[in-house]
Amino acid sequence: MESAESLIAHIQGLSSAPEDLAQLHNLLKQSEESLESLAPNLGPLLNQLDPSKHSLGFLYILEAYASATHGEQENNLVSTIAKFIDSCVTEQICLAPEKFVSVCRKLKDEAMQLQMPIRGVAPLRTAVRKLQPTSEHLTTLHPDFLVLCLLAKCYKAGFSVLEDDIVEVEQPRDFFLYCYYGGMICIGLKRFRKAMELLYYVITSPMSSMNAIAIESYKKYILVSLINNGQFSNLPKYTSSVFSRNQKNFCQYYNELATSYASGKISELQSCLEAYKDKFETDNNVGLVKQVVSSLYKRNIQRLTQMYLTLSLQDIANTVQLSSTKEAEMHVLQMIQDGEIFATINQKDGMVSFHEDPEQYKSCEMIEHIDSSIQRIMALSKKLTTMDEQVSSDPIYLAKLGRERQRFDLDDFDTVPQKFHM
Amino acid sequence: MEGEEDVLETSMIEEEIRANGGAANEKQRSKAIISSEQMDVEAYASSYTGRTKIARLIFIAERCGNTTMELEALRMAYDEIKKGENTLLFRDVVDKIRGRLGAAYGMDHAWVDGVDRRAEARKEKLDNELNAYRTNLIKESIRMGYNDFGEFYYAHGALGDAFKNYARTRDYCTTSKHIIQMCLNVILVSIEMGQFTHVTNYVSKTEQTPEVLDSVTVAKLRCAAGLAYLENKKYKHAARKFLETGLELENNYTEVIAPQDVATYGGLCALASFDRTELKNKVIDNVNFRKFLELVPEVREIINDFYSSRYASCLEYLENLKANLLLDIHLYDHVETLYSEIRHKALIQYTHPFLSVDLHMMASAFKTSVAGLEKELEALITENQIQARIDSHNKILYARHADQRNTTFQRALQMGNEFDRDVRAMLLRANLLKHEFNNRQSRKL
Numbered sequence: 049m050e051s052a053e054s055l056i057a058h059i060q061g062l063s064s065a066p067e068d069l070a071q072l073h074n075l076l077k078q079s080e081e082s083l084e085s086l087a088p089n090l091g092p093l094l095n096q097l098d099p100s101k102h103s104l105g106f107l108y109i110l111e112a113y114a115s116a117t118h119g120e121q122e123n124n125l126v127s128t129i130a131k132f133i134d135s136c137v138t139e140q141i142c143l144a145p146e147k148f149v150s151v152c153r154k155l156k157d158e159a160m161q162l163q164m165p166i167r168g169v170a171p172l173r174t175a176v177r178k179l180q181p182t183s184e185h186l187t188t189l190h191p192d193f194l195v196l197c198l199l200a201k202c203y204k205a206g207f208s209v210l211e212d213d214i215v216e217v218e219q220p221r222d223f224f225l226y227c228y229y230g231g232m233i234c235i236g237l238k239r240f241r242k243a244m245e246l247l248y249y250v251i252t253s254p255m256s257s258m259n260a261i262a263i264e265s266y267k268k269y270i271l272v273s274l275i276n277n278g279q280f281s282n283l284p285k286y287t288s289s290v291f292s293r294n295q296k297n298f299c300q301y302y303n304e305l306a307t308s309y310a311s312g313k314i315s316e317l318q319s320c321l322e323a324y325k326d327k328f329e330t331d332n333n334v335g336l337v338k339q340v341v342s343s344l345y346k347r348n349i350q351r352l353t354q355m356y357l358t359l360s361l362q363d364i365a366n367t368v369q370l371s372s373t374k375e376a377e378m379h380v381l382q383m384i385q386d387g388e389i390f391a392t393i394n395q396k397d398g399m400v401s402f403h404e405d406p407e408q409y410k411s412c413e414m415i416e417h418i419d420s421s422i423q424r425i426m427a428l429s430k431k432l433t434t435m436d437e438q439v440s441s442d443p444i445y446l447a448k449l450g451r452e453r454q455r456f457d458l459d460d461f462d463t464v465p466q467k468f469h470m
Numbered sequence: 471m472e473g474e475e476d477v478l479e480t481s482m483i484e485e486e487i488r489a490n491g492g493a494a495n496e497k498q499r500s501k502a503i504i505s506s507e508q509m510d511v512e513a514y515a516s517s518y519t520g521r522t523k524i525a526r527l528i529f530i531a532e533r534c535g536n537t538t539m540e541l542e543a544l545r546m547a548y549d550e551i552k553k554g555e556n557t558l559l560f561r562d563v564v565d566k567i568r569g570r571l572g573a574a575y576g577m578d579h580a581w582v583d584g585v586d587r588r589a590e591a592r593k594e595k596l597d598n599e600l601n602a603y604r605t606n607l608i609k610e611s612i613r614m615g616y617n618d619f620g621e622f623y624y625a626h627g628a629l630g631d632a633f634k635n636y637a638r639t640r641d642y643c644t645t646s647k648h649i650i651q652m653c654l655n656v657i658l659v660s661i662e663m664g665q666f667t668h669v670t671n672y673v674s675k676t677e678q679t680p681e682v683l684d685s686v687t688v689a690k691l692r693c694a695a696g697l698a699y700l701e702n703k704k705y706k707h708a709a710r711k712f713l714e715t716g717l718e719l720e721n722n723y724t725e726v727i728a729p730q731d732v733a734t735y736g737g738l739c740a741l742a743s744f745d746r747t748e749l750k751n752k753v754i755d756n757v758n759f760r761k762f763l764e765l766v767p768e769v770r771e772i773i774n775d776f777y778s779s780r781y782a783s784c785l786e787y788l789e790n791l792k793a794n795l796l797l798d799i800h801l802y803d804h805v806e807t808l809y810s811e812i813r814h815k816a817l818i819q820y821t822h823p824f825l826s827v828d829l830h831m832m833a834s835a836f837k838t839s840v841a842g843l844e845k846e847l848e849a850l851i852t853e854n855q856i857q858a859r860i861d862s863h864n865k866i867l868y869a870r871h872a873d874q875r876n877t878t879f880q881r882a883l884q885m886g887n888e889f890d891r892d893v894r895a896m897l898l899r900a901n902l903l904k905h906e907f908n909n910r911q912s913r914k915l
Contacts, residue, residue, distance in 0.1 A: 213894060217901050245891055252895060253902050286899070355851045358863035399863050409879040418879075421886045428893045435897060439904065 055079055056096055059105030063140070069104060073143050076108045083112040099132045103140035106132060111147045114154040126162070129155040130171040138178045145179060149188050156192045165199035172196055173205060183212040188222050194229035198236075206233040210242065215431075224250050224261040231268060235336065240276035244269065255288045262291060263298045264331075270302045271336040278347040280306040301327055305337070309344060312351075314369040317344055345370065345379055346388060353389050353402040361398045373398060509534075509794045511542050515550075520725035521624075521662055522799075524550050524559060529799045531566060541570055548575050555589060556627040557582050589626055596622060613642035620655060633659045633668075646681035654687070657694045661726055666698040673698070689719035693727050697800060700735060705808065706743035712736030713752055713759050733762040735801060737769040741776055742811035746819065749777055781816045781835055788812065814850060821847075821856055821867060829865040840865055 055075075062072035094113065099106045110132055114125060129151055141148045152175045159168035172193040179187045190209065197206030210230045217223045227246040234243035247269040250262050273280045283292050296303070301324040308320040321328070321337060328337050348368040352359060365376040380400055383389045390403040407414070439445060511530060515523055527547035531540045544567050551560045564577045600615035616639040623632035636655040643649045653676040660668035673695045676683070683691070696711035715732050740753045753759060753773055763770040768787055775784035788809060795805045813836075820835065821827055833843045847867065850856045858869045 215894075215897050215901060217898065218905060220902055220905065223898075223902065245895075248891075249895055249898055253899055254906065351852070355848050355860055357859045357861040357868060359860075360862065363862060397863075401863075402859075405876070407876070409876060414879075418883065421883065421890075425886055425890055425893075428890060432893055432897065435900060439900065442904075445904075 055083075056093055056105075059097060059102050063102040063105060066139075069140065069143065072104060076105065076144075080108070080112075083109060084116070086112070094128065100135040100137065103132075103136040104143055107136065107141055107144060107147050107151065111151050114151055126155060126158050126167055129158075130167070133171040133175045133178070136178070141178060148175070148179060152189050153192060156196060159196065160199065165196045166202060168196045169193070169200050169202050169205050173209065176209060182216075184215040186214045186217045186223055186226060188219060191222055191225035191229055194226065194233060198229055198232055201236070203233050203236040206230070207237055207239070210234065210246070220253070220255075221261075223253070224259065224265075228261050228265050231265065231272075235268070235272060240272050243272050244276060247272065251291065252284060252287050255290060258290060258294050263295065266291075266295055267299055267302050267331055267333060268336065270299070270306055271333060271340055274306060274309050274340045275336070275343045278343065278350075279310060305340070309340065312344070312348060314341070314344060314348075317341060346383055349379060349383060350389055353391065356402060358399050358401045361393075361400060364400065509539070509797060511539060511546065515543075515546050517721075517728035517730060518724050521556075521627075522725055524556075524563075525662070526799050528559075528563065528566070529802075530797045533797055533802070541567070545571055545575060552578075552581070555585050555625045557585050557589075558627040589622075592622060609642045609644060613639045613644075613648065616642070617651075617655075620659075624659060629659055629663045633663065633665075646679040649679050650676055650681070650683065650687060654690065657691075658725060661694065661697060664701075666701040669694050669698040685716050685718040686722050689716040690723045690726075692716070693719065693723060693732060696732075696735065697727070700739065700800060700804060703804065703807070705739040705804075705811070709736055709739035709743055710752075713740065713756060715759075715762070717758055717761055729762055730765045731798070731800075733759075733766040734769050734795070734798075737763065737766070737773055738795075738801075738808050738812070741773060742808045742815065746777070749773070776812070776816065779819065781820060782837055784816065785813065785837065813846075814855065817846060817850060818855055821858060821869070824867075825869050827867040829860070829867060832867070 058072060058075055062068040062075075093109060094106065097106045097109070110129065114129065133152065133155070152172060155171060156168050159165050172189060176187055176189045176193050179189055193209065194206050197203065206229075210233065214223075214226070227250045231243045231246040231250075234240070234246060247265045250265040251269055253262075255262065270280050283295075301320075305317070305320050305324070308316040311317075318341070321341070328334050345368055349364060352364060352367060361373040361376045361380070364380065365371070365373050368376065368379075370376045370379065377393060380389070380391060380393060384391055384393075390405060391400050392403070393400050509530075511527070514530075515527055518526060524547050527543045527550070531543040531547070534540055534543070544563060547563050548560075548567065548571075551563060560582060561577075564575075567575050569576060596615065596618050600612070600619065603611035603615050616635045620632045620635035620639070623629075623635060633656065636652060636659060639648070639652050639655075643652055653672045656672045657669050657676075660666070660672070673691050676687070676691055692711050692715040696708045696715070699705075699708035699711060712732050712735050715736070719729055719732065721729070736759065737753070740749060744752065754777055760770075763773070768791055772784050772787045772791075775781070775787065792805060792809070796802050801808075817836070820832060829840050829843055833840045836843060838846075844860060844862065847856065847858070847860060851858060851860075857872065858867050860867050
């Protein structure tokens with residue numbers, strides 16, 4: 049058992065060389081208990097250390113201090129942690145990731161308690177980046193970061209993390225939450241395609257029992273796919289059977305909404321909305337539902353462009369069930385602006401003429417775009433092959449396979465095990 | 471009109487369009503349309519015999535919505551039943567008449583009792599005979615016994631029992647002839663019962679017999695199969711079967727179908743489901759079927775008008791026929807579907823050769839308003855049956871030629887996006903599985 053002062057001295061002495069660090073780590077682990085008992089008085093000690101040099105020691109002391117601190121020093125604590133996260137050295141904190149995570153969580157909790165989630169956004173983003181070995185890894189801090197972004201409405205900050213392609217996942221729960229919050233952030237940014245992608249990961253991922261995250265994601269997924277694609281197709285067959293069987297008990301009214309949307313009639317959609325109004329409210333999805341309604345107007349107008357070269361605003365208003373030509377004009381104008389249809393409005397005689405998509409696929413940009421798509425897809429399929437090879441040579445997997453196979457004839461050994469329906 | 475690809479000569483085409491609509495109209499007026507008059511029930515009934523005649527008459531009585539016609543049909547049904555032994559149907563018809571035809575068409579208790587008594591006696595006799603045959607194990611006699619039972623039940627209107635007995639004879643059939651007879655009996659009863667799955671089954675069973683079927687039987691089987699397909703809404707197959715029906719049918723199958731019906735059913739199904747070349751090859755150039763068509767000149771006219779693109783007259787003929795077709799026991803359910811199919815076909819065929827079509831002319835050719843036509847075209851465009859777009863301002867329909875190159879690009883990019891998304895999702899799922907797998911393993915170890 050050492051006193052706090054000698055510990056500080058050790059930290060200061062052993063923080064530079066890598067081999068010393070291991071020794072320091074052991075030392076710190078041993079003194080964990082004593083640190084805990086000293087916790088409330090550790091605050092001043094932190095000033096003696098430089099977070100950018102003595103990150104590991106700083107981390108241990110900060111963690112002990114933070115877990116014991118409540119109340120009036122909060123304000124100070126948040127900035128201390130934020131400063132630490134900003135300046136700490138990645139190699140050192142990676143020795144004790146669980147401590148780092150707990151400190152970051154503390155920051156999040158404090159920021160939320162102060163009702164200033166925005167204070168946690170920037171530090172946590174740095175923390176996520178420091179904790180990630182590569183940008184393909186999901187850390188436990190991802191969901192926490194995204195929650196803060198959502199609460200602070202800093203969607204752009206959150207989206208910067210979402211842009212990475214996550215492949216390596218350790219905790220399914222982290223992953224579910226990451227996708228769910230990420231989906232919500234994308235919805236906030238109206239990046240519906242990305243949102244669909246994230247929510248889709250949740251509902252199609254393998255699960256052995258129902259979970260609330262998947263259900264909420266599924267509700268949002270239905271709404272977003274109606275907004276974005278104008279239709280909702282059924283779940284793919286690799287969806288886990290638990291989920292596809294049970295979702296009806298929880299999300300039936302969303303399915304009904306999708307059916308009424310498919311009819312293409314505003315009146316039917318409205319009546320469905322009225323019927324389940326309370327439920328949408330309790331699900332906090334009213335905003336999305338409203339967007340679904342306006343997307344049906346758009347969808348119907350878009351359908352008209354397939355059939356007509358010219359059409360009067362009056363006719364548009366009638367077919368799409370809008371109340372006035374003025375409203376129809378606004379819709380068409382908005383859609384032209386958003387590049388969703390190609391048309392011109394002739395205000396003199398109230399006619400809209402629809403054009404074909406002017407994209408000729410001849411421009412350099414288009415070729416570049418296609419080329420980059422090809423590159424991306426080739427890289428992806430390479431990754432897929434590597435993954436396949438990895439799995440098929442994984443010792444644990446092979447051991448399990450061998451045990452199962454004994455019951456069968458060894459001759460009918462095929463390379464793809466039936467159990468793995470991905 | 472086929473050759474009118476040259477769009478520069480618009481004036482000529484316009485003339486042509488007028489000819490489609492206008493000229494055909496004039497011709498129309500000069501031609502008297504026979505079937506626009508009310509159906510002649512007596513003439514209609516005379517082409518059928520047996521149970522179907524009664525069934526058809528009752529059907530007409532139920533649906534015509536016209537008292538004189540209803541009573542006429544019921545009177546004939548009454549007379550017809552009196553010739554047979556079906557007391558069940560008799561009571562039914564008497565109920566339907568409700569004394570509106572005077573005392574002569576009331577409830578004849580003496581007749582009913584007499585028939586029932588005789589039936590009882592006959593049943594007992596047949597029963598005894600059959601039992602005797604069964605103890606003696608003479609196959610042929612047992613078959614005859616069941617057959618007699620089948621006929622007995624059929625005559626008395628117990629179709630279910632008749633079906634069972636006819637089907638039972640199957641185990642005692644020794645020659646192909648017997649099998650064919652059995653199948654035809656079963657088919658007849660099944661049609662009456664409306665059990666068209668049985669019909670299809672037994673038709674194929676008959677066709678599998680090793681013996682070469684005589685042409686009358688073949689024709690009968692074709693008709694039965696055609697009816698079964700019609701009931702199942704497989705109009706194209708139905709049309710083929712009716713078109714294959716041989717002339718030998720003549721009046722040999724009046725207990726099910728009259729040759730006129732073959733022409734009507736076949737003609738309408740063909741119009742609704744065949745494309746232009748098929749129509750030409752299989753219907754118009756079909757010498758055999760042409761003879762059937764001669765029996766129903768209206769249908770022949772419809773087909774010819776359709777083929778030569780005189781849509782107005784074609785549709786008018788169809789409209790005139792409609793009332794009578796709705797009274798047909800087999801076709802009534804399908805009239806609407808067939809008609810709308812034919813109309814769609816006509817619309818598609820009309821627009822096909824043109825690069826642009828004036829909606830006013832087209833509307834007059836189809837005898838409808840421009841707005842109505844627009845709606846119809848809209849539906850067809852949505853279903854991708856017509857590749858065109860409507861210029862609602864100038865009321866012109868422009869054909870739209872899909873740009874293969876652009877669509878290919880579009881599809882390729884879309885495919886790429888989908889692949890991208892799917893593969894990433896797959897990698898993630900695989901990782902989750904792997905993770906879970908490892909977890910479980912480490913717990914076990």
